[in-house]
Amino acid sequence: MADMSFEGKGKAADLLQLVVFELGGEEFGVEIMNVQEIIRMPEMTQIPQSPDFVEGVINLRGRIIVVVNLSKRFNLQSRVADENSRIIVVEVGKTVVGMIVDSVNEVLRIPKSGVEPAPELVMSKVSKNYLKGVGKIDKRLLILLDLARVLTLEEVAEISNLA
Structure with missing residues (x-):
């Protein structure tokens, strides 16, 4: 096996920097x-007649952000929020959305060569449609989410209107 050195010019382009979080007992990035x-769980305001995976809205320093429960979105066993629960604030298209996760574990870099397309029979309960691929880190497998696919264009538009 070749020595994998991350030093030198041009190597940063060969690396993916990922936020790793846990959801339903699996690691995602x-x-x-x-x-x-990434923020702690604040008080949320419920939105009547919103999709079931939308938990509500929060006021983040003057910006109203819709918060999505990823467990519900992926039909995973939803856990009661605790001190480890976090909201990852992301940009999907031009819309800023908060995503509730069970915990945020770390930020890490992996070589792009360590990412493979999601196998047909993904070991995750999450639909392959939401995935960019699977990252291999030592003996761990990390499920890489494609944020552009987590919410459909129609859902993004609906969420934009909710906010």
């Missing part, structure tokens, strides 16, 4: 470039 910030 999203590219850090899409993440604006």
